[in-house]
Amino acid sequence: MAEKAYTPRKRFGDRATDWLYPALTFFGAIVLWQLVVVATDIHAIVLPAPTTVVARMYSAFSVLAENTMPTVIAIVVGFLGALAVGLPLAILIAASSTFEKSCYPLLLGSQGVPKVALAPILIVWFGFGFLPKVLIAALIAFFPIVIDTVAGLRSIDPGYIYLTRSMGASTAKIYWRLLLPNALPHMFAGFKVAMALAIVGAIVGEMVGANNGLGYIVVVANGNLDMALVFAALVWLVAISLLLTGLVELIERISLPWSRKSRNQFMDHLRA
Amino acid sequence: MIEISGVNKWFATKDGTVTALENIDLEVGKGDFVSVVGPSGCGKSTLMMCVAGLMPPSAGRIAIDNRPVAGPVTDVGIVFQDALLLDWRNVLDNVLFQIEMRDLSKADYIDRARALLKQVGLSGFENKHPWELSGGMRQRVALCRALVHDPPLLLMDEPFGALDTLTRDQMNIDLLHLCEGSNKTVLFITHSISEAIFLSDRVIVMSQRPGRVVEDIRISFDQERKLDVRSTPRFGEYEKRIYDTFRNLGVLSG
Numbered sequence: 312m313a314e315k316a317y318t319p320r321k322r323f324g325d326r327a328t329d330w331l332y333p334a335l336t337f338f339g340a341i342v343l344w345q346l347v348v349v350a351t352d353i354h355a356i357v358l359p360a361p362t363t364v365v366a367r368m369y370s371a372f373s374v375l376a377e378n379t380m381p382t383v384i385a386i387v388v389g390f391l392g393a394l395a396v397g398l399p400l401a402i403l404i405a406a407s408s409t410f411e412k413s414c415y416p417l418l419l420g421s422q423g424v425p426k427v428a429l430a431p432i433l434i435v436w437f438g439f440g441f442l443p444k445v446l447i448a449a450l451i452a453f454f455p456i457v458i459d460t461v462a463g464l465r466s467i468d469p470g471y472i473y474l475t476r477s478m479g480a481s482t483a484k485i486y487w488r489l490l491l492p493n494a495l496p497h498m499f500a501g502f503k504v505a506m507a508l509a510i511v512g513a514i515v516g517e518m519v520g521a522n523n524g525l526g527y528i529v530v531v532a533n534g535n536l537d538m539a540l541v542f543a544a545l546v547w548l549v550a551i552s553l554l555l556t557g558l559v560e561l562i563e564r565i566s567l568p569w570s571r572k573s574r575n576q577f578m579d580h581l582r583a
Numbered sequence: 584m585i586e587i588s589g590v591n592k593w594f595a596t597k598d599g600t601v602t603a604l605e606n607i608d609l610e611v612g613k614g615d616f617v618s619v620v621g622p623s624g625c626g627k628s629t630l631m632m633c634v635a636g637l638m639p640p641s642a643g644r645i646a647i648d649n650r651p652v653a654g655p656v657t658d659v660g661i662v663f664q665d666a667l668l669l670d671w672r673n674v675l676d677n678v679l680f681q682i683e684m685r686d687l688s689k690a691d692y693i694d695r696a697r698a699l700l701k702q703v704g705l706s707g708f709e710n711k712h713p714w715e716l717s718g719g720m721r722q723r724v725a726l727c728r729a730l731v732h733d734p735p736l737l738l739m740d741e742p743f744g745a746l747d748t749l750t751r752d753q754m755n756i757d758l759l760h761l762c763e764g765s766n767k768t769v770l771f772i773t774h775s776i777s778e779a780i781f782l783s784d785r786v787i788v789m790s791q792r793p794g795r796v797v798e799d800i801r802i803s804f805d806q807e808r809k810l811d812v813r814s815t816p817r818f819g820e821y822e823k824r825i826y827d828t829f830r831n832l833g834v835l836s837g
Binding site (some may be wrong): 468470471473474475476477478479480484487488490491493569570 | 661
């Protein structure tokens with residue numbers, strides 16, 4: 312057989328430059344920030360230097376650590392709640408045209424509601440604490456999950472449907488063995504956006520009405536003109552959000568090795 | 584085996600009704616390898632979709648083994664122009680997809696799946712994934728998937744249309760070997776005249792839209808069907824006859 316099997320190129324992350332370049336840019340920006348603060352002698356209430364922020368993070372370590380779990384739990388529960396509602400809804404929309412006609416336009420229209428602005432209402436209804444921030448996180452994470460799952464379920468070549476019908480497969484089987492696995496790359500794109508939004512939702516919830524969590528720390532520190540702690544909490548949040556979105560990415564890589572590889576095969580041709 | 588009588592198919596489009604098939608009458612006997620050739624857009628794929636029960640004819644009737652076709656025919660293996668493999672399954676599991684979807688036991692068919700892959704030169708590739716294969720290899724996997732449950736009927740819609748000439752020749756030979764002695768009925772849609780003659784017991788020639796059957800040619804050769812058969816005078820006569828038909832229809836000029 313003269314034909315050769317295709318060998319995929321290295322994945323992102325396998326080459327040293329994949330990590331080195333962004334790291335250099337990052338440290339360059341930090342150094343610039345430090346230099347600007349030192350050179351202009353700007354007050355720490357306005358813009359603390361990176362070194363001040365790091366020092367404050369160290370001194371406030373226990374406060375930050377204590378308030379991490381409430382935020383992380385709110386994000387994760389909100390995200391999972393959005394999945395629990397969004398996935399069945401998306402399958403219903405894809406499977407039933409009656410359901411699609413009655414719900415989908417309303418769902419799209421409801422995106423005009425600024426969900427963050429619902430926070431005060433939710434607090435009136437559910438009080439200060441855990442529930443409102445979870446609800447806000449779930450509300451804004453829910454939309455990309457539904458949209459991308461519906462798009463994924465529909466992204467099937469009709470030839471596959473003909474093929475499976477000729478195999479005598481039931482509709483349920485076609486969903487499980489064909490449509491859902493085929494939709495997973497689309498769905499994960501939605502999950503990643505949803506995770507990022509769940510983080511925003513939980514933080515907003517904490518800023519508007521909560522008695523713990525990193526969003527709450529930001530508000531309190533701001534009130535105390537402790538700008539170094541505000542920045543320290545923000546850096547902390549960035550780390551958490553990188554970890555959580557990275558976790559979604561990791562689950563994608565492990566569970567769908569085919570998606571990355573078959574996609575990279577085409578992308579390699581577009582890249583230098 | 585297949586009886587098609589008075590089949591018409593029209594589609595409603597923005598510019599009015601388009602007739603894709605007009606009064607098709609055709610009988611395909613058990614164990615026959617029948618090719619349908621015609622210019623693109625002549626409705627030959629539509630005809631196959633109707634036979635497979637995946638598209639209802641607008642008028643007329645189709646029966647397979649005396650049973651009228653009223654929904655998807657399942658006692659069949661189908662190969663389309665696109666291999667339609669599942670990216671998340673390796674080669675062997677793609678072949679066995681047929682078995683899973685039919686609720687048959689994979690254990691009973693795994694040996695047959697491996698044997699078929701070996702016959703088309705893919706032994707050693709069982710654990711590769713579709714994206715690691717060339718177009719010809721993918722189509723071979725699709726062919727094995729269509730045959731793994733040993734269906735009495737094989738429907739093929741321009742299965743080798745997207746392949747280069749050399750790969751196509753090899754696939755033709757592979758297909759003949761796979762069908763040899765199995766007494767399968769094959770309905771093979773193609774736009775390649777030489778492919779149709781090389782493979783078939785009968786070649787059905789269709790006109791451009793609206794698609795009608797204009798010729799029904801029995802093909803037989805004195806010698807075994809190997810690529811050499813294509814340079815025999817008999818083969819040339821068949822080819823000339825089909826080309827003349829297309830010329831008379833105005834599909835070809837000059």
